[in-house]
Amino acid sequence: MRILIFGAGEVGTHVAKMLCNANHDVILMDEDEEKLQQIEAHYDLMTIVGSGTSIANLKEANVKSCDLFISVPPFQDMSILASILAKKMGAKKTVARINNNEYLVPDNKEYFKQLGIDELIYPEELASEEIAASLKQVGTRQLYEFSDSKLVLFALKIRDNAPIANKTMAEVSTMHGTRNYNTVAIMRDGRTIIPRGEEKFLHNDLAYIITTHEAIPQVLDDAGKVQFEVNNVMILGGSRIGVKVARLLGDDYNVKIIEIDKNRATKLADILEETLVISGDGRNLELLKDEGIKKMDAFIAVTGNSEVNILACQLAKKIGVRKTVAEVENIDYIDLAENIGIGTLINKKLIAASHIYRMTLNSNVAHVKCLTAVDAEVLEFIARESSKIVGKPLRKLGLPKDVNIGGIIRGDEAIIANGDTIIQPEDKVVVFALPSGISKIEKLFT
Amino acid sequence: MLNYRFILYVLGLLLIIEGFFMLISGGVSFIYGEYDLIYNLVSAGISIVLGGTIAYLTNDVEKHINKREGYIIVSMVWIVFSLFGLLPFWLSGEIPSFTDAFFETMSGFTTTGSSILTDIESMPHGLLFWRSIIQWLGGMGIIVLSLAVLPILGVGGMQLFVAEVPGPEPDKLHPRIAETAKRLWVIYLGFTFAETILLVFGGMSFFDAICHSFTTMATGGYSTKQASIAFYDSAYIQYVIILFMFIAGANFTLSYHAFHGRFKKVFHNEEFRYYFSFVMIIAVIIGTVLYFTGDDLGVERSFREALFQVVSIITTTGYATADYLLWVPFLSLMIFVLMFFGGSAGSTGGGIKIVRIVLLLKNSALELKRLVHPNAVIPVRLNNKAVSQSIVTNVLAFVVFYILIFGVGTVIMSMMGFDMETSLGAVATSLGNIGPGLGDVGPSSTFADIPAFGKWFLSFLMLLGRLELFTVLMLFAPAFWKQ
Numbered sequence: 001m002r003i004l005i006f007g008a009g010e011v012g013t014h015v016a017k018m019l020c021n022a023n024h025d026v027i028l029m030d031e032d033e034e035k036l037q038q039i040e041a042h043y044d045l046m047t048i049v050g051s052g053t054s055i056a057n058l059k060e061a062n063v064k065s066c067d068l069f070i071s072v073p074p075f076q077d078m079s080i081l082a083s084i085l086a087k088k089m090g091a092k093k094t095v096a097r098i099n100n101n102e103y104l105v106p107d108n109k110e111y112f113k114q115l116g117i118d119e120l121i122y123p124e125e126l127a128s129e130e131i132a133a134s135l136k137q138v139g140t141r142q143l144y145e146f147s148d149s150k151l152v153l154f155a156l157k158i159r160d161n162a163p164i165a166n167k168t169m170a171e172v173s174t175m176h177g178t179r180n181y182n183t184v185a186i187m188r189d190g191r192t193i194i195p196r197g198e199e200k201f202l203h204n205d206l207a208y209i210i211t212t213h214e215a216i217p218q219v220l221d222d223a224g225k226v227q228f229e230v231n232n233v234m235i236l237g238g239s240r241i242g243v244k245v246a247r248l249l250g251d252d253y254n255v256k257i258i259e260i261d262k263n264r265a266t267k268l269a270d271i272l273e274e275t276l277v278i279s280g281d282g283r284n285l286e287l288l289k290d291e292g293i294k295k296m297d298a299f300i301a302v303t304g305n306s307e308v309n310i311l312a313c314q315l316a317k318k319i320g321v322r323k324t325v326a327e328v329e330n331i332d333y334i335d336l337a338e339n340i341g342i343g344t345l346i347n348k349k350l351i352a353a354s355h356i357y358r359m360t361l362n363s364n365v366a367h368v369k370c371l372t373a374v375d376a377e378v379l380e381f382i383a384r385e386s387s388k389i390v391g392k393p394l395r396k397l398g399l400p401k402d403v404n405i406g407g408i409i410r411g412d413e414a415i416i417a418n419g420d421t422i423i424q425p426e427d428k429v430v431v432f433a434l435p436s437g438i439s440k441i442e443k444l445f446t
Numbered sequence: 447m448l449n450y451r452f453i454l455y456v457l458g459l460l461l462i463i464e465g466f467f468m469l470i471s472g473g474v475s476f477i478y479g480e481y482d483l484i485y486n487l488v489s490a491g492i493s494i495v496l497g498g499t500i501a502y503l504t505n506d507v508e509k510h511i512n513k514r515e516g517y518i519i520v521s522m523v524w525i526v527f528s529l530f531g532l533l534p535f536w537l538s539g540e541i542p543s544f545t546d547a548f549f550e551t552m553s554g555f556t557t558t559g560s561s562i563l564t565d566i567e568s569m570p571h572g573l574l575f576w577r578s579i580i581q582w583l584g585g586m587g588i589i590v591l592s593l594a595v596l597p598i599l600g601v602g603g604m605q606l607f608v609a610e611v612p613g614p615e616p617d618k619l620h621p622r623i624a625e626t627a628k629r630l631w632v633i634y635l636g637f638t639f640a641e642t643i644l645l646v647f648g649g650m651s652f653f654d655a656i657c658h659s660f661t662t663m664a665t666g667g668y669s670t671k672q673a674s675i676a677f678y679d680s681a682y683i684q685y686v687i688i689l690f691m692f693i694a695g696a697n698f699t700l701s702y703h704a705f706h707g708r709f710k711k712v713f714h715n716e717e718f719r720y721y722f723s724f725v726m727i728i729a730v731i732i733g734t735v736l737y738f739t740g741d742d743l744g745v746e747r748s749f750r751e752a753l754f755q756v757v758s759i760i761t762t763t764g765y766a767t768a769d770y771l772l773w774v775p776f777l778s779l780m781i782f783v784l785m786f787f788g789g790s791a792g793s794t795g796g797g798i799k800i801v802r803i804v805l806l807l808k809n810s811a812l813e814l815k816r817l818v819h820p821n822a823v824i825p826v827r828l829n830n831k832a833v834s835q836s837i838v839t840n841v842l843a844f845v846v847f848y849i850l851i852f853g854v855g856t857v858i859m860s861m862m863g864f865d866m867e868t869s870l871g872a873v874a875t876s877l878g879n880i881g882p883g884l885g886d887v888g889p890s891s892t893f894a895d896i897p898a899f900g901k902w903f904l905s906f907l908m909l910l911g912r913l914e915l916f917t918v919l920m921l922f923a924p925a926f927w928k929q
Contacts, residue, residue, distance in 0.1 A: 002621070025621040033834070041513070044603055046621040 001025065001360055004066045004091065006052030006082050007073035008035040011097065011123065014331070015070060015353045020045050021435045024360060027061055030073075052082030055089070064090030070356055071096040072121075080117065087116030095119040095356055099240070121355055123348035128244035130351060131325050134344045135230050135249070135298055146380050146430050149213055150414040151407045153184070153378055153430070157341070158205040162224035170197040172222070173418075181211035181219050182416050184404040184432035185376060190335055192376055192434060194404050206338065208378075210406030210430055212414040230297040230323060234258065236282040236312050237303030238268045241327060241348070245300060246275045256291055258282045260303075282312055288319075298323040302346075306330045313342045376434050378406075381445045385425045389444040395419035397444070402437030406430045449515050455504040456519050457526055460592055461497025464527055465490045467579055468534065474653075475572030482538050482570040489533035514926060516605030521918050523588050524909055527580075528552040534576050540569055545898045550577070552905040553893075555584035556912035557794060559667025559764040559881030560904070562894040566672045571653060574670050578657035584912070585664025585694070585794035586634045587611065594627035603627075609917045612791055612799060615837060617699045633701050634794075638663045641690045648683040662690045665795045667764030667881040674766045674889070675754070684750060684767055688757050695761030695789035696721060716829050717790050717801040724787065724800070725760060729753040732777055739774050759784045762796040764881020766889035782884060785874045786848075796879025796911050798848055802841045804828070809838050847915050852877055855907055862900050872896070876907040 001024045005012050008030035016028045016039065026045040029052055030036055036047035050057030052071055063069065069091035071079040076098050083096040096117045102108060104122055112120060134143055143154040158165055164172050173179045186193045187206040193199065201207065211219050220227060231254055235242045238259030249255050255275045259265040265279035280287045282303070293299070299316035301309035306328045313324040324343040328334055337345055354377070383390050389397060394405060394417060408415045409428040415421065423429060433441055468490035475483035511519070531554070532547035541547040546562045553560045554577060563569070569577075583591065589610040593603050603623040608616055619626045638659045645655035654670050661668045671677035675687055693701065700718055703711040712718060733752035740748060751768045758765045759781055770781045788797015809826045816824050825832035852873055859869035864886065871884025872893070882889040893901070910918050920926050 025625070027621050041604060044621075044623050046618045 001067045002065055003027070003068045003070065003360065004029065004061055004063055004086070005070045005072065006030070006086075007071065007079070007097075008032070008039065008047075009072060009074060010329070010331075011349045011352050012070070012072045013039050014349050015072070015356050016045060017043055018353055018357055018435070019360060022357075022360065022438055027066075029057065029061055051078075053078055053085065055085060058082075058085060058089055066091045067093065068359060069094045072352075073097075076100060080112075080115075083117045084115050087118075093118050093359065095121055095359065097121045097123065097352065099124065101125065101244075119359065121352050123352035124240040124244060126351045126355065127241050127327070127346050127348040128248055131241070131245045131300060131302075131344070131346055132248040134325060135233065135253070135323065144378065146407075146409070146428070150409050150412075151210060151430050152213060152216065153208060153210045153406065153432075154219075155187075156207050156209060156219070156223045156225065158201050158203065158207055159224060160203045162201070162222065164201050164222045165203060165224075166200055168198050168200050169195050172201070175222070176218065179418060180215040180416055181209050182404075182406045182418075184208050184210055184378075184406045187338075194402065194432075194434070204339075208432065210432070211416065212407070228297065228322060232256075232292075232296045233298045233300065234288075234291070234293060234296045234316075234321075236299070236301040236309070237327075238264050238277070239302050239304055241302045241346075242300075243268065243272065245302065246272050250274055258287070258291070283308065285315065288315075293319055293321065296321050298325065300325040302327040304329075306333055310337050310340075310342055314340065317341065317343075376432060377438060379431050379433060379438070379441070381429045381431060381441070383423050383425055383427045383429055383445060387423075387425075387445045389423050389429075390425055391422060393420050393422055399444075400437050400440040402434040403441045404432045406432055448518070449508065449511060451504045451507040452509060452511055453515055453519050453522065454500050455507055455509075456592075457522060458497045458499070458501030458504065459596060460523055460588065461493045461526065461530060462501065463592060463595070464530055464583075465493030465497060467583065468493060468576065471534065471572045471576040471579065474575040475570060478571040480570040480572060482534065482540075482572040485538035486534050486572050486576065488537060489530070492533060493530045511605065513605050517609050517917050517920050517926075520589055520606055520609040520913060521909070521921055524552075524555060524584075524913065527583075527588055528555055528905075531555060531576075531580050534573055538570075538573065540573055543898075545901050546894070549893065549901040549905050551580060552908055553881075554580035554666065554668060555588070556879050556908040557581050557584050557661075557664045557666040557762070557796065558876060558879045558908045558911075559661070560875060560883070560887070560893045560908075561668065561881075562892055562901070564672075564892055564894055566670065574657060575653075577668050578660040578666075578670070581664040581666030581668050582638070582660035583664075585666060586631060586698075590627045590630060593624055594631050610913065612789075612793065612795070612914055615791075617697075617792060619699060619702055629702060630698050633698055633705070634663060637690065637693060637701070641686065644686045645683060648678075648680055648686060650678065650683060658687070659690070662687055662763065662765075663694045663794065665691065665694045665761045665763040665789060665793070665879075667758070669765060676767045681746070681750060684754055687765065688750075688754055691757045691761045691763045691765070692725065694763070695757070695793050695795040697790045697792035698794075699792050700790075714829070717804065720804050721760075721790050721800045725753075725756055728760075728780065728784065729756045732756060732773075732780060735777055736773065755781060756784065759880060760787050760795075760797075761789045761793070762878050762880045764875070766882060769888060769890045771884065771888040771890070778884070782871070782874065785878050785880055788878055796877075798845060798878075801828070802844060805833060805838060805841045806845055809842070844915060847919065848877070851907070851910065851915070855903070858903060859900065862897055864900075872900075872904060873907060876904040877911040879908060879911045 003019055003024050004027045005016050006029045008028050016026050019026050020043045028045055029048045029050055031051050033049045040047045048061050063086050069086040071083045073079050079096045083094040087094045094117050098120050103120055145152050169183060183195050185208040186195050209219055233249060233253045233255045235246060235257040238257055242257055246255050246257055251274055257275050258278045258280060259268055260281050262279050265277050269277040278291055299321040301312040303309055309326040313326040316324050326342045327346045328337050334345055405417045407417055407430050431441055468486055472483055472486035472490060475486050528548060528551045532551040535541040536544060536547040541550055550562055587610045589606045607623055619629045641659040641662060642655045646652055657670045696718060700712045700715055729752045733749040736752050737748040754767045755770050770778055786798055788799045789795020791799050791801045805826055812824050826838055855873035856869045859872055868885030868887055872887045875883035887893055
């Protein structure tokens with residue numbers, strides 16, 4: 001696929017890297033030559049110095065032969081204009097990043113379709129949804145649902161007190177008679193391991209587990225996680241994400257939001273009726289104590305500053321908040337934040353990137369999710385009559401080493417995969433894949 | 447820490463490729479039923495088995511390279527290829543001295559075309575073919591070929607590409623480096639094929655036509671005849687070769703655009719316009735002087751001889767249809783100056799490259815304007831775009847190094863007892879990857895009489911010139927080896 005990306009900001013470069021690794025023909029365009037030089041030296045792609053709003057530059061990039069035009073410049077107006085131009089000049093599909101909720105309303109989406117923008121991406125919206133979802137399942141680091149939540153993937157930190165710690169995969173799978181969850185990957189010391197039967201769960205492992213909705217309590221039990229209900233939530237930072245989360249949590253939770261800027265706080269109070277807005281510096285421990293941080297069940301740090309978010313969550317953990325969520329926009333910090341035990345990490349670039357990435361995969365892929373802490377994807381494939389993967393037990397297929405099949409959804413039934421599972425046509429298959437494995441597994445489904 | 451195992455792995459893989467081309471030469475020996483078959487096969491066997499073993503043993507390495515590994519790989523590849531490429535010449539005893547064989551092979555791969563052979567026609571066909579094909583491989587570049595055929599080099603391939611392709615800033619024809627490399631090789635192959643056909647039409651034997659096409663497109667200059675192109679007393683053959691030398695000395699990206707009907711891009715390219723003008727103006731000057739001073743050649747012949755020598759030298763091919771040392775001194779001197787020009791960026795030619803000379807001249811001229819207006823921002827423009835200061839600085843450094851190496855090299859040569867003309871000529875021709883020099887190493891002479899040390903030294907200069915100085919020089923910089 002030939003893909004033109006306008007905007008070498010953080011989302012743009014991240015998407016470019018991903019697409020490059022997936023063997024697409026990537027052209028990255030930005031007005032700032034310096035931004036391009038760094039990535040060009042390390043990735044197999046072409047760069048063009050220019051703007052996506054310039055017709056001459058778009059022509060130079062040969063936009064008419066592009067299968068996908070991704071517009072992620074710093075400003076929404078530029079992004080929309082560039083997408084319109086690209087579409088008119090012959091790009092097959094266009095995606096524009098926006099930062100206005102209004103445009104996402106289904107009725108308004110039609111306007112953009114007519115203008116020539118096929119998809120709109122609003123990273124803040126996606127990030128807020130993810131934060132809200134993570135509060136529903138405490139004890140997990142990340143949680144993703146597949147096919148109307150029939151199958152769930154979540155990441156769990158394994159501690160020494162977990163019943164499954166220091167046991168091998170094979171032992172764990174026989175613990176309950178039937179096997180009702182599948183560990184698809186383990187992140188240990190910055191490495192991603194695809195576990196086989198003899199692999200052990202160790203202290204401090206981050207385990208990615210796929211299971212059915214019904215079996216969640218059991219998995220949490222095995223991992224030594226205590227369930228609790230979230231009622232009181234404190235949000236640090238009245239950023240767009242903060243506001244959205246507050247809105248999403250709405251009446252069901254007791255939400256407090258702390259904003260450092262007085263004017264912004266006044267505005268927040270205006271737009272968030274249900275939420276208690278506090279104006280003050282969230283790094284001030286006295287203030288947090290006054291606002292009852294001890295009684296909070298969850299603490300969400302979404303200021304524009306990753307360092308502040310990480311430290312604030314660290315502080316909240318120390319005081320005793322059991323669930324913390326930090327927005328970490330600096331991708332290099334994620335590994336670090338994961339290791340020092342900040343609960344859930346949110347990165348809107350990775351979220352946006354996985355949405356865009358989905359568009360480049362073939363129609364057999366229903367969902368894709370880039371995982372925050374590991375360099376890997378979870379994909380939901382739909383098996384076809386003609387797919388190579390259909391009709392044989394998994395263990396006889398000789399699956400590539402860098403992928404792991406987690407579970408299958410057949411009609412209304414969710415099945416946890418094992419070596420004897422046979423995939424049937426129309427099954428939805430949830431697959432965990434390292435970047436090197438994506439194209440290999442894609443072939444099995446065509 | 448450098449990833450030495452990966453360097454070995456890549457070198458191993460590339461050796462297999464070299465062995466494969468030796469097998470092709472073996473095929474030629476087989477067709478002609480000559481004695482060198484066994485030597486070609488043994489050389490191929492050694493390269494393939496050794497390369498395969500190394501690649502197999504290092505196969506488990508992490509396949510990732512940084513800039514530094516890239517430069518080491520590129521420099522090493524050329525040395526390793528020459529060391530193995532000399533095997534057929536050396537084993538067969540056609541070139542009994544190891545030094546001579548190395549010189550001949552390095553001169554081949556770097557498309558220099560300086561030869562130590564005194565009786566080329568007596569060589570068996572297989573070896574003549576090998577001698578031509580190494581130039582052809584070196585022309586477009588060993589790394590560019592491997593990028594096209596080895597997907598493994600895709601990651602970090604840009605580093606290797608930049609280190610090998612001539613010119614200050616290589617163009618990409620496709621977002622993927624492997625696809626860019628493939629397109630370049632397809633064009634290269636296409637031109638080689640076309641030239642072969644045209645030469646066969648002109649009455650050249652098929653074998654000679656292929657060999658000459660290989661060395662023309664590579665701007666190499668090895669001929670299968672001791673007398674070079676002068677052997678063919680045919681205006682048609684000479685014009686065909688002039689045309690293809692000219693194409694090979696132009697940027698291959700432009701040929702790609704021309705094939706896609708984008709002629710505007712070709713004629714609006716500033717470097718191409720300078721290249722064309724330089725060739726024409728100098729050929730006309732030399733042709734005119736030749737007409738009046740030479741021994742009654744006639745207009746067409748004078749102009750053809752002038753054009754042939756000018757194109758041959760400026761593109762750094764090094765074929766000869768006349769001995770320019772027999773011309774009046776004014777003309778020999780002009781040819782000597784041309785040796786520094788070189789082809790265009792992104793061509794198979796050597797030398798300083800037209801684009802660098804143009805940038806340098808423009809920058810120097812603008813410096814006068816800058817002195818008048820000390821506060822003015824006056825960028826150097828090329829193709830109607832401002833060229834970034836870092837590129838101008840890079841070009842300046844390149845030219846300074848080039849002149850410096852030329853100067854020091856000449857002194858070293860003269861210490862071996864050569865006269866000034868020979869020393870200047872030998873160094874200029876080796877550094878510029880041209881072929882014939884001046885004095886004792888002119889178009890009608892060979893490099894056979896240079897002492898062993900001189901041959902190794904000139905071989906080193908050829909490598910420096912082919913990889914455009916920096917790639918090799920960098921390896922001598924302390925900063926390169928510091929952690």
